[in-house]
Amino acid sequence: MSSRYLVLGAGAMGRVVALDLASAEGTEAVILADSDAETMADAARFIGSPKVRTVVLDVSDCAAVVEAMRGVDVAVSCVPYRFNFELSKAAIEAGCHLCDLGGNNDIVRKQLCLDARARKAEVTIIPDCGLAPGLATVLVADALRRMDKVDELHLRVGGLPLEPRPPLDYMLLFNPAGLVNEYKERPVVLRGG
Numbered sequence: 604m605s606s607r608y609l610v611l612g613a614g615a616m617g618r619v620v621a622l623d624l625a626s627a628e629g630t631e632a633v634i635l636a637d638s639d640a641e642t643m644a645d646a647a648r649f650i651g652s653p654k655v656r657t658v659v660l661d662v663s664d665c666a667a668v669v670e671a672m673r674g675v676d677v678a679v680s681c682v683p684y685r686f687n688f689e690l691s692k693a694a695i696e697a698g699c700h701l702c703d704l705g706g707n708n709d710i711v712r713k714q715l716c717l718d719a720r721a722r723k724a725e726v727t728i729i730p731d732c733g734l735a736p737g738l739a740t741v742l743v744a745d746a747l748r749r750m751d752k753v754d755e756l757h758l759r760v761g762g763l764p765l766e767p768r769p770p771l772d773y774m775l776l777f778n779p780a781g782l783v784n785e786y787k788e789r790p791v792v793l794r795g796g
Contacts, residue, residue: 605631609671609678609699611662611690613637613646614778616704616733617681624679625652636660636671662686665693672697680704683778687730688713695724705731706781708791735760 606629610621613635625633633655637643643657660671662682672678672693677700680690684706691714694701705711714730721728731737739760747753764774775782 605629606676607632607634607674609634609636609675610681611636611660611668611678611686612681613639613643613657614681617679618646618649620679620681621646621655622650622652625650625654630654632656634658634671634675636662638662662690665689668693669697672699675699677702684710684781684784687711691717691721691728691730694728695720695726698724698726700727700729702729702732704733705737706733706778707784708788 608621608624608630610617610624610633613621614637617635617637621633621635624630631654633652634657635643635646635650635655636658637646638659638661640657640659643659647655647657658671660667662668662680663686668690675697678690678694680687680701680703682690684703687703687705687707687710690703691701695717708731711730714728717728735758739758743756743758747756764772767773773782
């Protein structure tokens, strides 16, 4: 069975997601959408796959997003987190599964309130699946599953480069607003579970 994907955002994360999906066995098509035609064209050249086609799309235009999601199996949001709640509603309306790279706990809480609507539409929404939570969480869960007993687990993830450079000594991996949010938002702490 072949799959059709919509990748929202052609920046640093979106282009790599689109490349990975285009390279995957069973992928029929990847639609790469961004509001900036130049960014999209650069991303398409980077990917270099005939499976990828581009479309100019403003993710704040809900009707246009719903239309882009129709006929697509899965959409991946690689745009700033502030759009993810509305994108989740659009995915439910379009009948399209959605995974987003997250970045804000308040937005995720709002997305979780859409659970009943998503279930009724038989749509899966996977919020906040970027680096951490996301990839790091999946890797830790896999490691825990393979171990007989774990007394304690400490997980640290960050954009810490091997050769730090001023002014931040940090490697900017995603949207700067998302990075600032990481420092101003109260952290979620899990204890005993």
